[in-house]
Amino acid sequence: MAMDRDQVLRDAAALLSRKSTATMDEVARAAGIGRATLHRHFAGRDALVRALEDLGIREFEVAFDNARLDEGTAVEALRRLVAEAEPNAELLAFLVTENQLFEGDEVNEGWARLDARVIALFRRGQEEGDIRIDLSPAWLTEALYGLIGSCAWAVVDGRVAAKDFQYMIIELLLGGVRRSVEK
Amino acid sequence: MAMDRDQVLRDAAALLSRKSTATMDEVARAAGIGRATLHRHFAGRDALVRALEDLGIREFEVAFDNARLDEGTAVEALRRLVAEAEPNAELLAFLVTENQLFEGDEVNEGWARLDARVIALFRRGQEEGDIRIDLSPAWLTEALYGLIGSCAWAVVDGRVAAKDFQYMIIELLLGGVRRSVEK
DNA sequence: CCCGAATGAGACACCCACGTCTCATTCCTG
DNA sequence: CAGGAATGAGACGTGGGTGTCTCATTCGGG
Numbered sequence: 001m002a003m004d005r006d007q008v009l010r011d012a013a014a015l016l017s018r019k020s021t022a023t024m025d026e027v028a029r030a031a032g033i034g035r036a037t038l039h040r041h042f043a044g045r046d047a048l049v050r051a052l053e054d055l056g057i058r059e060f061e062v063a064f065d066n067a068r069l070d071e072g073t074a075v076e077a078l079r080r081l082v083a084e085a086e087p088n089a090e091l092l093a094f095l096v097t098e099n100q101l102f103e104g105d106e107v108n109e110g111w112a113r114l115d116a117r118v119i120a121l122f123r124r125g126q127e128e129g130d131i132r133i134d135l136s137p138a139w140l141t142e143a144l145y146g147l148i149g150s151c152a153w154a155v156v157d158g159r160v161a162a163k164d165f166q167y168m169i170i171e172l173l174l175g176g177v178r179r180s181v182e183k
Numbered sequence: 184m185a186m187d188r189d190q191v192l193r194d195a196a197a198l199l200s201r202k203s204t205a206t207m208d209e210v211a212r213a214a215g216i217g218r219a220t221l222h223r224h225f226a227g228r229d230a231l232v233r234a235l236e237d238l239g240i241r242e243f244e245v246a247f248d249n250a251r252l253d254e255g256t257a258v259e260a261l262r263r264l265v266a267e268a269e270p271n272a273e274l275l276a277f278l279v280t281e282n283q284l285f286e287g288d289e290v291n292e293g294w295a296r297l298d299a300r301v302i303a304l305f306r307r308g309q310e311e312g313d314i315r316i317d318l319s320p321a322w323l324t325e326a327l328y329g330l331i332g333s334c335a336w337a338v339v340d341g342r343v344a345a346k347d348f349q350y351m352i353i354e355l356l357l358g359g360v361r362r363s364v365e366k
Numbered sequence: 367c368c369c370g371a372a373t374g375a376g377a378c379a380c381c382c383a384c385g386t387c388t389c390a391t392t393c394c395t396g
Numbered sequence: 397c398a399g400g401a402a403t404g405a406g407a408c409g410t411g412g413g414t415g416t417c418t419c420a421t422t423c424g425g426g
Contacts, residue, residue, distance in 0.1 A: 021284060023413065034374040039415070075361060097280050100336070101204060122360070132354075132362040138342045139334070139351050140360055146333030147326060153283070154325045168322050171315075176359030177305070177323055178258060179315040206383065217404040222385070 057110035074125025240293035257308025276332035
C-alpha cells in the first residue's frame, strides 16, 4: 500500500542530507523500494526535492509551534527553538544549500512564513531589551540557520559531539565567543 | 598566451559561487573564453574545482598572513581575519558546500592547515582569557566559516547590506545576540 | 482461495553535459 | 610582413542519470 510516502520522504531526506548528489536509484534503494515505485510517488527528482522542501517546512512549523516562540523571554524561546530544531537540522542544512539553486523560480513561500516567525522573535527580543538592536533581525535569522547547519555538519563529520549540539549553538548565539570580563 | 589562467579561475569562482551547477560552457562564457580554451587550462570540471580549491586555500592563507593572527589579542586578530576574509567570502561559501561532496576522496590538506591556524587562534584566546573555554576551538572554527558563508549569501540575496558584512559577523561572533545588561 | 492492485526488476530511449577533435581565424613575435 | 602559436566556434561521440514502459511477482482484501 502507498502508506509510507512519508517514510520514503524521510529516508530520502536522510540520504540526500548527507549526499546531495545521490541518484534516484540510490534514493530508492535507501528507502527500500524500487526506482519505479519511487517515481510513482514523485514525478521526478525535482518533485522529490520540492516534496522534501515541503516536509522540511512542515517539520519546522511544528518545531516552531512546539517552541512556543511567543512565550517567556525571547532568549528562552530561542533556547526552545534550537532544541526543537535539532532533529531536523540536517534536513535544514540540505534544503538551505539546495535552495541556492532555485535561482528565480518562485521559492516556496513557506520559507517566508518561517523567516517571518524567527524575525518576529528577534524583533520582540529587541523591543523587550533582551537582544541587541545593532544586529538586524534578518541577519540574526540567517545566522541562526547558518549555525544550525554548520553544527549539523560538524556533528556528522565528528568535529562536534552530538550531545553538545544545542549547547554549542545556543551559547555561541547568545553570548558570543568573548569571555565576559565582569562575570 | 596563457596569461590569465588565474583570471579565468577568478571568473569561474565568481560564477560558481553563485551557481554551483553552472555548465563548463557557462563558465567559459563567464570568463570570456571558449570552452575549448577552458579545457586547455583545466583538464575537466573536476580539475577546475580542484584548482578553485587551491585558489581559495591560497587566498585564505594570504588573508591569514595579512591578518597577523599571532599579534595582539585573539579578539583583535579575529577582527582582522574577518576583514581580510571578506573579499573571498563567496568563494569560501562555494568551497565549503562543494567539499561536502568529496566524500572520502582525500580532501585537500590545505584545509587542515587553515583549520589549524584558526583553531590555534581560538585556543590562544582561550589561554589568554579573552575567549570562553566552554566552546571548543573546532566548533568555533566551523561556526566562523558558517557565519562568513551565511553572511556572504545574505549579502548576495540583499538581506544584508554589503557594507555591514564585517560588522554583522564580528559583532555576532564576539558578543552574541544578547544585550549586555550592564552596558 | 482468488482476483486485483501495488510493487520490483529491468529494458529502453532520451537528454544533457562532458571531453575530444578539427579548422578557420586572430594575435603575437621575430 | 611572414610564420607559428593560441584561440573561438562548432561538430562529434560518449556516459550517466532520468523518465517511461513492460512484465512477472507479491501482497492484501473480499
